[in-house]
Amino acid sequence: MASTSVSRVVPASPARVWELIGGFGSLPDWLPYIPESTFTEGGRVRHLKNPDGEVIVERLMAFDEEQRYYSYHILQAPFPVVDYLSTVRVHEISDDENAAEVQWFGRFVPVGATDEEVVDLFTGIYRDGLDALAETLGG
Template sequence: MASTSVSRIVPAAPDTVWKLIGGFDSLPDWLPYIPESTALEGGRVRRLRNPEGGVIVERLVAFNEAERHYSYAIQQAPFPVNGYLSTIRVHAVPGRDDLAEVQWSGRFNPDGATEDEAVALFTAIYRDGLDALRAALAS
């Protein structure tokens, strides 16, 4: 099983960041390459659409409001992996109430790609997503 993790310090308090990203159906609010999300099964499943019309279906598998994190599994996607499980979490930055650290991590089995290719793909997705989040919070 392969894995990757990316984290970024963002210019907002942890609770502010969590209010923006903590809703399982909130990706379009901060992630430019996911302009559409439809909540299904009472919010436990999200059906995402990318700008090219590709569909990604993900299931929420864990959620912790108090600790500001959730985990999800991909059920359908155009990615060369299976067994995908990802977690996004918001941490406080010690001594700073105006900053937060956001960590996005995942593990998966490459399927139709090498491990290096699959890791590079998700590292780029997480990196670009967290950079977009940081830019959105800075504006």
């Protein structure tokens, strides 16, 4: 099993960041790689489309409004992995109420690719996503 984690300080309070990213269907609001998100199963499964029209289907596994995180499992995607579980979490920064640390991490089993290739893939996705989030928030 392989894993990766990326974190980024963004220029907004934890509450504001969570308001933007905390909804399971909110990826199109801040992640340019995902322009479309629809739900099935009462909002527990999201169907995402990337700019190439590829479909990614993910199931919400855990959600905690108070702790500001959610975890999800990929059911279908154009990625060379199985057993993918990822979490997006917003942390407070003790000395700055107008900033937050956002962490995006995942674990997965590569299929048809090396651990290093898949770690590089998801590290890039997480990093680019958090960069886009910071830009959306004005930083």
